[in-house]
Amino acid sequence: MPIRASYAAAVMPAPRSALTVEELPAPKLEAGGVLLDVTYSEVCGTDVHLHHGRLTGVPYPIIPGHVSVGVIAALPAPLNDIEGTPYREGDVVTFLDVHGSCGRCYHCLVTKQTTRCPSRKVYGISYGVRDGLSGGWAQAIWLKPGTHLVRLPPAVSPETFIGGGCGLVTAVHAIERGEVRVGMTVAVLGVGPVGQSAIALAALSGAIRVFAIGDPVSRLDFARRMGATDVIGLDVAPNERTEFVRRATGGHGVDVVVEAAGVPDAVPQALELVRDGGRVVIAGQYTDNGDARIHPHWQINRKHVEIRGCWGSDYSHVHRAVQIAARFGDRVPWSEMIGGRYSLADAGRALSAVERREVTKAVIVP
Numbered sequence: 001m002p003i004r005a006s007y008a009a010a011v012m013p014a015p016r017s018a019l020t021v022e023e024l025p026a027p028k029l030e031a032g033g034v035l036l037d038v039t040y041s042e043v044c045g046t047d048v049h050l051h052h053g054r055l056t057g058v059p060y061p062i063i064p065g066h067v068s069v070g071v072i073a074a075l076p077a078p079l080n081d082i083e084g085t086p087y088r089e090g091d092v093v094t095f096l097d098v099h100g101s102c103g104r105c106y107h108c109l110v111t112k113q114t115t116r117c118p119s120r121k122v123y124g125i126s127y128g129v130r131d132g133l134s135g136g137w138a139q140a141i142w143l144k145p146g147t148h149l150v151r152l153p154p155a156v157s158p159e160t161f162i163g164g165g166c167g168l169v170t171a172v173h174a175i176e177r178g179e180v181r182v183g184m185t186v187a188v189l190g191v192g193p194v195g196q197s198a199i200a201l202a203a204l205s206g207a208i209r210v211f212a213i214g215d216p217v218s219r220l221d222f223a224r225r226m227g228a229t230d231v232i233g234l235d236v237a238p239n240e241r242t243e244f245v246r247r248a249t250g251g252h253g254v255d256v257v258v259e260a261a262g263v264p265d266a267v268p269q270a271l272e273l274v275r276d277g278g279r280v281v282i283a284g285q286y287t288d289n290g291d292a293r294i295h296p297h298w299q300i301n302r303k304h305v306e307i308r309g310c311w312g313s314d315y316s317h318v319h320r321a322v323q324i325a326a327r328f329g330d331r332v333p334w335s336e337m338i339g340g341r342y343s344l345a346d347a348g349r350a351l352s353a354v355e356r357r358e359v360t361k362a363v364i365v366p
């Protein structure tokens with residue numbers, strides 16, 4: 001593919017300022033890197049947080065877009081996938097948005113919590129315009145040497161993968177942390193992109209009952225299509241939601257709760273819904289939304305509850321998300337989660353559509 005002299009990108013100059021479209025020069029191609037022609041890049045809840053200035057260490061101006069899918073436009077040197085198969089120009093790929101985990105620090109080596117590595121950088125979040133084409137809301141993104149790519153198998157369309165996108169990758173991690181197994185009962189709090197995919201993965205894991213709790217009604221209807229057996233709106237009072245779930249589970253509560261709501265009050269609610277000795281995964285509190293009031297005796301100690309955090313993702317979650325989308329994309333309507341497609345010039349509109357929850361998922365089509 002011919003390399004152009006420059007590529008258009010949607011730039012977020014600073015928090016709360018309007019997005020602009022700028023032409024950035026083509027990168028200097030280095031061995032080990034990949035120039036990717038972007039097919040789709042996701043507009044994620046995190047991008048709304050970026051626009052509100054709620055994440056620390058963001059080097060504005062930035063090109064947002066951390067989860068993207070595209071076509072390899074240039075490969076300056078041979079590069080293989082994890083199976084040893086060479087990548088070629090024209091291959092459809094996605095990639096782990098985290099780059100530069102050091103493999104040398106306490107988190108990388110001792111506790112193996114690579115998402116806590118202080119050296120990690122994220123395309124579209126902690127790389128900015130001064131790093132060049134470093135976000136997905138652009139005609140091309142330069143993936144630096146050491147970026148972990150994942151090839152999309154022919155069975156998965158770019159639409160299906162990006163429809164799941166960041167939420168699917170996060171949900172793979174959350175369901176893994178929840179250790180959801182066949183025969184279990186699960187409640188998912190929140191019916192945004194993470195919640196919807198968590199519902200689908202819980203159902204695919206063999207959960208016999210999956211309760212979806214959230215709003216609006218349109219998203220609850222969609223949750224049923226993703227695999228929820230029961231849906232409860234937020235117009236139902238919290239104690240009545242608990243009552244409903246308890247009654248439906250023989251008075252016990254569910255085995256696993258996945259919190260994907262993002263509001264702090266969802267955490268005490270999760271502790272009410274879980275059965276004694278059950279597990280709660282906190283996946284929705286990605287930014288600081290404040291604190292919540294919990295009762296340690298009744299809600300944790302006496303109940304023998306296990307609480308697990310779930311922050312960020314590693315390569316395994318992206319890899320599995322791609323394989324899951326390829327295997328189950330014909331029965332889980334991930335591609336239909338895309339409620340709007342926007343050009344680079346309309347990236348600001350895409351952001352406000354996600355912020356106002358007019359669409360579950362918006363994608364940028366550069």
Ligand SMILES: [Zn+2]
Pocket residue numbers: 101102103104105106107108109117118119
């Ligand atoms: Zn490290």
Ligand SMILES: [Zn+2]
Pocket residue numbers: 044045046066067166167
């Ligand atoms: Zn995201």
